[in-house]
Amino acid sequence: MTNKRSVVLISGGLDSATVLAYALSGGYETTAVSFDYGQRHSIELESGERICQHYGIERKVVNLDMKQIGGSSLTSNMKVETRSIDEISESIPTSYVPARNTIFLSVASAFAEVLDADTIFIGANAVDYSGYPDCRPKFFNSMEDTINLGTKRGQHSRLRIAVPLQYLTKGEIISLGMRLKVPYDLTHSCYNGEEEACGECDSCLLRLKGFMDSGFRDPVKYKKYPDFYKKYIGKSVL
Amino acid sequence: MTNKRSVVLISGGLDSATVLAYALSGGYETTAVSFDYGQRHSIELESGERICQHYGIERKVVNLDMKQIGGSSLTSNMKVETRSIDEISESIPTSYVPARNTIFLSVASAFAEVLDADTIFIGANAVDYSGYPDCRPKFFNSMEDTINLGTKRGQHSRLRIAVPLQYLTKGEIISLGMRLKVPYDLTHSCYNGEEEACGECDSCLLRLKGFMDSGFRDPVKYKKYPDFYKKYIGKSVL
Numbered sequence: 001m002t003n004k005r006s007v008v009l010i011s012g013g014l015d016s017a018t019v020l021a022y023a024l025s026g027g028y029e030t031t032a033v034s035f036d037y038g039q040r041h042s043i044e045l046e047s048g049e050r051i052c053q054h055y056g057i058e059r060k061v062v063n064l065d066m067k068q069i070g071g072s073s074l075t076s077n078m079k080v081e082t083r084s085i086d087e088i089s090e091s092i093p094t095s096y097v098p099a100r101n102t103i104f105l106s107v108a109s110a111f112a113e114v115l116d117a118d119t120i121f122i123g124a125n126a127v128d129y130s131g132y133p134d135c136r137p138k139f140f141n142s143m144e145d146t147i148n149l150g151t152k153r154g155q156h157s158r159l160r161i162a163v164p165l166q167y168l169t170k171g172e173i174i175s176l177g178m179r180l181k182v183p184y185d186l187t188h189s190c191y192n193g194e195e196e197a198c199g200e201c202d203s204c205l206l207r208l209k210g211f212m213d214s215g216f217r218d219p220v221k222y223k224k225y226p227d228f229y230k231k232y233i234g235k236s237v238l
Numbered sequence: 239m240t241n242k243r244s245v246v247l248i249s250g251g252l253d254s255a256t257v258l259a260y261a262l263s264g265g266y267e268t269t270a271v272s273f274d275y276g277q278r279h280s281i282e283l284e285s286g287e288r289i290c291q292h293y294g295i296e297r298k299v300v301n302l303d304m305k306q307i308g309g310s311s312l313t314s315n316m317k318v319e320t321r322s323i324d325e326i327s328e329s330i331p332t333s334y335v336p337a338r339n340t341i342f343l344s345v346a347s348a349f350a351e352v353l354d355a356d357t358i359f360i361g362a363n364a365v366d367y368s369g370y371p372d373c374r375p376k377f378f379n380s381m382e383d384t385i386n387l388g389t390k391r392g393q394h395s396r397l398r399i400a401v402p403l404q405y406l407t408k409g410e411i412i413s414l415g416m417r418l419k420v421p422y423d424l425t426h427s428c429y430n431g432e433e434e435a436c437g438e439c440d441s442c443l444l445r446l447k448g449f450m451d452s453g454f455r456d457p458v459k460y461k462k463y464p465d466f467y468k469k470y471i472g473k474s475v476l
Binding site for chain 2: 060063064065066068069070071092096097098099100101102103105106107109110111114133134136138139143146147149150151152154155
């Protein structure tokens with residue numbers, strides 16, 4: 001038995017599923033927290049539920065309508081742009097949701113306080129990422145200071161924000177997840193929010209490149225595959 | 239005309255009404271943001287609406303159910319404790335809502351980004367306050383760093399968290415508000431959330447003491463008055 005407790009932010013995507021498996025493998029008693037924030041790909045919430053059921057852990061879903069804030073293609077009618085895999089990370093894309101991780105981690109810190117958890121896990125990544133400012137290591141360091149100053153718990157013991165995938169490439173994340181037996185078939189990464197992934201948005205491209213780099217094949221179905229992945233699945237894969 | 243824009247967090251209480259008047263007097267084009275977070279004193283939301291109508295400004299109400307987080311007498315069935323005016327500030331009371339200001343300021347930073355506002359005003363106070371960790375100056379400094387790191391806007395121009403009442407006593411806040419003609423009759427401070435203020439909770443006691451110290455009389459109705467205020471209103475007041 002363990003007395004380590006954690007809160008894990010679960011979107012339903014590949015990274016958060018991997019980070020959940022990582023927290024559980026570390027012996028943390030874990031509560032998952034997801035947000036219904038008006039994301040167009042709200043299908044990820046169902047994926048999150050299936051992942052939590054797979055692991056038999058409790059999940060809290062917090063309703064917070066970010067549509068009324070706007071400013072993002074993920075929460076409005078703005079089109080999610082498509083760009084080539086090489087263009088990703090060159091600029092902040094329209095899928096950026098203003099202050100999303102700040103908001104998510106704030107709410108997670110409230111849950112952590114009430115559940116007496118000492119660690120918040122988040123599946124953010126600063127290598128193969130979409131250029132969001134709130135995925136950078138210096139953001140998380142500052143946020144950790146802030147939540148410790150802003151909570152009662154932080155006055156006597158430190159609450160930690162753990163970002164274990166921070167410095168891994170997408171390929172390395174998938175390699176780690178495969179060792180941890182993450183049910184990637186249950187995850188949903190596509191921004192467009194249909195049952196079948198589009199294979200064109202940043203999120204699909206980064207995911208497929210990650211599977212290619214790790215030597216595995218993505219178990220999820222796609223409407224179409226980018227050329228680089230077509231060449232790859234022509235070869236034999238794990 | 240001005241091109242200064244601000245977001246002001248409005249609860250419906252005395253401090254936030256004063257800070258709104260302060261921002262407007264400084265020439266800021268202002269959008270108010272309020273939270274329907276499951277507070278037992280949700281009547282304060284109506285006060286907030288009346289205050290914004292009084293000033294003719296737009297208000298956004300964000301729904302975020304903090305009841306499911308729990309841990310506070312303001313969002314659960316826990317009783318709001320009563321203590322004497324001298325006991326306030328000795329410990330963090332049950333009315334503390336985990337990470338509330340962190341969450342509110344996170345959401346405000348998202349609005350500020352989308353509205354191109356350069357300042358978020360919050361009516362927090364570190365003198366006559368209830369001992370909440372997220373009302374301390376060092377919390378706000380850290381939060382300001384965090385929201386600048388976590389938003390797109392923060393990459394090119396600084397978003398400021400302004401806490402103009404931070405170092406004022408409640409009496410000084412009321413003196414300032416009276417000069418700014420704040421409609422204190424429209425405000426609601428009592429934690430118990432009935433139309434008529436209880437006159438017993440921390441919030442009522444701090445408010446009444448503030449009016450006493452400022453030399454004014456509180457225009458709001460109370461069910462009962464604490465002894466110190468009874469003695470005071472026995473005298474002639476402004």
